[in-house]
Amino acid sequence: MHALRGVSFTVPRGELVALKGRSGSGKTTLLNLVGGLDAPDGGKITVDGLELAGLGESGLLELRRDRVGFIFQSFGLIPILTAAENVGVPLRLKKTDPRAREERVALLLALVGLADHAEQRPGELSGGQQQRVAIARALANRPAL
Ligand SMILES: Nc1ncnc2c1ncn2[C@@H]1O[C@H](COP(=O)(O)OP(=O)(O)O)[C@@H](O)[C@H]1O
Numbered sequence: 001m002h003a004l005r006g007v008s009f010t011v012p013r014g015e016l017v018a019l020k021g022r023s024g025s026g027k028t029t030l031l032n033l034v035g036g037l038d039a040p041d042g043g044k045i046t047v048d049g050l051e052l053a054g055l056g057e058s059g060l061l062e063l064r065r066d067r068v069g070f071i072f073q074s075f076g077l078i079p080i081l082t083a084a085e086n087v088g089v090p091l092r093l094k095k096t097d098p099r100a101r102e103e104r105v106a107l108l109l110a111l112v113g114l115a116d117h118a119e120q121r122p123g124e125l126s127g128g129q130q131q132r133v134a135i136a137r138a139l140a141n142r143p144a145l
């Protein structure tokens, strides 16, 4: 399956970009490549000044943790964690000081309008609310992309 062919583009810092195309046209594949979740058979991908091919597993892990925020189509929240704990996961992975972590989580939940739902688990939130938790989580470590 040749999922992507002849794709070439640059996204300037701060730009808001929408990627459009019918289902099966390769949008998810492209995002998985840019986010370091998948590896291309050819070509070159640079994110935030880093060329992905040279990173290796631990470099890709750091890329996903620090530089790219991902909002998955099906959210990917951890069911047994509360909204606040879900948003805090990337901060824990980065070993952020607990106090700074709690402040950041509170700010992010307020930003997405869920300050009053911090202690609810994903199953106790509506679909749209779960998506907002996923957005807050994606922003936790102030990713470049
Ligand atoms: N795991 C996979 N194995 C083989 N082909 C796949 C896989 N995932 C997606 N594809 C195929 O790659 C193409 C692009 O898929 P995808 O990137 O998911 O499209 P989009 O997100 O634009 O709907 C589609 O033709 C799809 O069938």
Ligand SMILES: [Mg+2]
Residues within 6 Å of the ligand: 027, 028, 029
């Ligand atoms: Mg898709």
